[in-house]
Amino acid sequence: MDNLTLQLENTLIITHPLCFPGIVNLTPTSCSALLIRDPSTRSGMYYINPQGLSSSPFVQVYCNMTSTEGVGVTEIGHDNESRTLVVGYEGAGSYKRSIKYVISMEHIIAIMNLSKNCEQLIKYECHGSFIRNGGWWVSRQGSKMNYWGGAAVNSGKCACGMADTCAGGGKCNCDANDYTWREDSGYLTDKNTLPVTELRFCDTGDKREKGYHTLGKLRCWG
Numbered sequence: 001m002d003n004l005t006l007q008l009e010n011t012l013i014i015t016h017p018l019c020f021p022g023i024v025n026l027t028p029t030s031c032s033a034l035l036i037r038d039p040s041t042r043s044g045m046y047y048i049n050p051q052g053l054s055s056s057p058f059v060q061v062y063c064n065m066t067s068t069e070g071v072g073v074t075e076i077g078h079d080n081e082s083r084t085l086v087v088g089y090e091g092a093g094s095y096k097r098s099i100k101y102v103i104s105m106e107h108i109i110a111i112m113n114l115s116k117n118c119e120q121l122i123k124y125e126c127h128g129s130f131i132r133n134g135g136w137w138v139s140r141q142g143s144k145m146n147y148w149g150g151a152a153v154n155s156g157k158c159a160c161g162m163a164d165t166c167a168g169g170g171k172c173n174c175d176a177n178d179y180t181w182r183e184d185s186g187y188l189t190d191k192n193t194l195p196v197t198e199l200r201f202c203d204t205g206d207k208r209e210k211g212y213h214t215l216g217k218l219r220c221w222g
Contacts, residue, residue: 030050030115032221043066073220081215086204086213089202108195120196125181132146140193142197143193
């Protein structure tokens, strides 16, 4: 078995699990637990054991110890975090982007179950391109979701729709579907459906139509 490198209590330890079986019980289950154990812990990459079981493999995550005051935030990245152009896709859901996370879904679910709060930023910038009734995101269960960041679950709205402040009086700013750059963005917070596993967009078939999507890391704490 290969040596396992663990970073525990801000100290780098290289050990062999067969020689030190008790080391598993010392490994924090989350970044929040790590910061509680040692409030001086700095932000960085750490190994955690989110299921808290000796039989489960360790996973390496980024622990942000400064973004939420007094709480360590576990951040889980994926393969499409950059701002991405959507152009040349007209039909409903014809643009498709699958999301692959840096750790397994089993461990992601374990981290979310241990956390009081989770969030993921989702943003769509539109120029003559709408997102409702033709765009959606897909939950971890594979369900088509009809609401966007900052809106209530299953509301069919964006954040501006919750406050009745959308351009043109619609449920999303991009409902205006005009040739002015607009944006719908906010955080998804429903742990029952996070993280986002797929993005679907449309209405970018005309040469004047385009959009950009941005999907942030999954962040959990508490």
